Amino acid sequence: MAAVDLTTHPGHLARRLQQAHYLLWNTMVSEEITSPQFAVLNTLVAEPGLDQRTVGERVGLDRSTIAEVIGRLIRRGLLDKVRDPQDGRRFLLRLTDEGMRTHRRLTVRTARMNQVFLAPLDPGEQAVFIELMRRVADAAEGLRDPAPAPTAAH
Amino acid sequence: MAAVDLTTHPGHLARRLQQAHYLLWNTMVSEEITSPQFAVLNTLVAEPGLDQRTVGERVGLDRSTIAEVIGRLIRRGLLDKVRDPQDGRRFLLRLTDEGMRTHRRLTVRTARMNQVFLAPLDPGEQAVFIELMRRVADAAEGLRDPAPAPTAAH
DNA sequence: TGTAAATACTCAGTGCCCTGACTAATTGGG
């Protein structure tokens, strides 16, 4: 008694949604390259030479996780990492030719997969769905750091 | 060139959504008990004595993952696991008193957290959002097993 | 009845995701 209906809990649904996507990605896009890895490649296609932290910020991964993901991409030969001569703390990232090719190849499949993923919704609903997810995710993004006390000079 | 806008990709948004939820859960609900762990407790409140596999099915976790989650709940003393005398393969699961108390306590906080999580949407949008997430997740659920060939006689 | 198939669970391996503690490099104020 007093049990709750989890199908009304957005967090539970978000998890199931992500699992569904993970599965679909694996069968329709790639078994080697994961969705977060593709996100990193995509970011570096748009902005070559970014540093690790910034890439993480773009795709929504913290410094530890982005380091792991980048490590795997380098091991696979899709990425290069060189120290920034201007700032010895940073590493600058750049796709290899193989990385470029992989990104191009997966981009097509990703588009197909997105269609299948959203197929249960009609086009209008799809747009609404994307829009609502974005708003919720963006809002929560703002809650990460508890706002550095707005210069409260009494 | 040829980079894609990830904010239109439902999979990427689903991941960010789940991360946002993870964070909010941690600050507003519990640092000890995770959302999947709560889902397991909740399922066993509704249906005490279920076996491991069935609980996994209810909350959407495969056999390996549910085993780990249940292991942690047992270690924390929230769950008991006994062999089914009727079927020696199964383990029957049941909440301890501590497990019941924990579930009750977290239920309240979870409701509050859901409100905060959905706060960027107005009530109508919230209902639509839940509904769309559920439809997409449910549909993808059906794609898991490639359908065992519908008794294609002849 | 005896064995092959199905079922419940375990284990090893990979990858994502976070926190907290640490190192190294840079920047800025006294």
Place this chain on the structure above:
DNA sequence: CCCAATTAGTCAGGGCACTGAGTATTTACA
């Protein structure tokens, strides 16, 4: 100019999520 604060990255540790392989038990059919 020097040292404290900031910033980029690493590392250890815990948890979720999957696949594929292996064990034990049950079932079903020949």
